[in-house]
Amino acid sequence: MTVMNITGCRMFEDEIVDTLCKDPKIDDIIIIENQESAGLxxxxxxxxxxxxxISPDEISNLxxxxxxxxxxVTVNIMPLSLHGDPKHLRDQVxxxxxxxxxxxxxxxxxxxxxxxxxxxxxxxxxxxPCPVSIxxxxxxxxxxxxIGAAIGGRKSFLKIVSGFNRKSAIVMTPMWVKNWQEMFxxxxxxxxxxxxxxxxFVLDSMGYETVVKIDTGLQYxxxxxxxxxxxxxxFQLNILEIxxxxxxxxxxxxxxxxxxxxxxxxxxxxxxFAEIGNEIESPMVKTA
Numbered sequence: 001m002t003v004m005n006i007t008g009c010r011m012f013e014d015e016i017v018d019t020l021c022k023d024p025k026i027d028d029i030i031i032i033e034n035q036e037s038a039g040l041x042x043x044x045x046x047x048x049x050x051x052x053x054i055s056p057d058e059i060s061n062l063x064x065x066x067x068x069x070x071x072x073v074t075v076n077i078m079p080l081s082l083h084g085d086p087k088h089l090r091d092q093v094x095x096x097x098x099x100x101x102x103x104x105x106x107x108x109x110x111x112x113x114x115x116x117x118x119x120x121x122x123x124x125x126x127x128x129p130c131p132v133s134i135x136x137x138x139x140x141x142x143x144x145x146x147i148g149a150a151i152g153g154r155k156s157f158l159k160i161v162s163g164f165n166r167k168s169a170i171v172m173t174p175m176w177v178k179n180w181q182e183m184f185x186x187x188x189x190x191x192x193x194x195x196x197x198x199x200x201f202v203l204d205s206m207g208y209e210t211v212v213k214i215d216t217g218l219q220y221x222x223x224x225x226x227x228x229x230x231x232x233x234x235f236q237l238n239i240l241e242i243x244x245x246x247x248x249x250x251x252x253x254x255x256x257x258x259x260x261x262x263x264x265x266x267x268x269x270x271x272x273f274a275e276i277g278n279e280i281e282s283p284m285v286k287t288a
Contacts, residue, residue: 001068002264004257005100007076007093008110009083010036011146011175014220015249016075016110017043022250025257027070030054030062036077043220059103071261076100080179083114084186090117094125101128106260108253109134112145131263133256137248147171150214152245160242169210169240170203174221177213177231196234203235211237216244 008016017040020029029044029051031037037053044051062072076096082089097107111134113119118134119142125132135143137153144154150173151157176183181193190198213228232239 001070001072002105002261003062003072003074003103004260005074005076005104005107006110007078007096007100007107009114009146010039010077010080011173011179012110012149013039013043013077013175014173014216014218015149015246016040016077017047017049017220018218018246019250019253020044020073020075021047021049023073023254023257025071025261026073028052028072030072030074032056032059032074032076034077036079037075040075040077047220056099059100062103074100074104080182081186083183084188086115086117089114093118094121097121097125097132098128101125101130101132104130105264106130106256107132108256110249111135112143112148114145118142131256131260133252135249136252138251143248146173146176147214149249150216150244150246151242152248156245168207169212170208170237171212171214172228172231173214173216173244174218174224174227177211177224177227178221180231200235203237208235209238210240211235213239213241214244215241216246218246 006016006019020026021044029049031041031051031053033053033055041051041053059074062074078093078096082092093109093111097109101107107128107130109118109121109132111118121134122132135149137143137148137155139153139155141154143149144157148154148157151160172180181190181199184190184199184202185193189202192198211228211232213225228239231237
């Protein structure tokens with residue numbers, strides 16, 4: 001049996017769902033129950049994907065309850081509120097990984113650099129009993145954040161933003177616009193997430209003129225275009241739509257998954273991720 005843990009920010013909810021839906025090697029999906037998991041499970045159910053829910057205390061029972069040839073994925077969703085304090089985000093992510101490492105054969109992070117606080121996470125945790133990997137682009141570089149991941153990495157981001165004034169534009173994904181009030185609060189833009197007038201004042205004073213809608217190619221969050229239109233109308237912004245490149249996410253995950261499975265001497269069948277994954281060189285952290 002191989003147990004892969006996915007630990008990710010709730011902002012990556014759609015991308016995690018997409019990965020779970022498209023990976024043909026998964027035999028069992030286990031969601032670690034917490035206050036952040038409701039959106040993920042709702043989307044999995046809409047896609048017809050079965051899963052199990054367990055409490056954090058039950059993780060230690062996984063190895064005794066699964067078949068030897070199974071590939072099991074556990075998922076732990078981390079709160080958006082961590083973005084309000086980079087050091088706290090780092091401490092919480094590191095702590096979560098350390099707690100689950102004894103019950104995993106590999107840990108894949110749906111996070112980016114997040115203000116550079118996670119840039120050393122693979123090296124810092126290379127003494128854990130299982131390898132750790134984080135989202136990378138096609139050049140093997142850690143993505144900056146959820147926006148960078150949705151666009152295809154830093155090089156793609158810089159190429160795309162050259163087409164508009166980045167300083168006057170706020171870039172959105174489906175999960176970002178759905179949770180913009182919460183994110184504004186955690187980012188310190190507003191104290192009360194219902195204070196629309198203060199949010200309007202902040203965006204206006206910072207010179208924002210455009211909301212950039214990333215077409216992620218994912219359909220897991222309902223009402224994306226309507227939410228963008230409402231946001232633009234609320235803050236009197238123009239709308240610019242750009243094409244995303246979420247393939248690097250599936251590819252980065254697939255490369256790490258295959259290395260972990262190979263280390264467990266388990267081989268899989270045909271894989272829709274294979275072609276993408278082979279294009280990405282993403283080194284796996286060696287175990288101690």
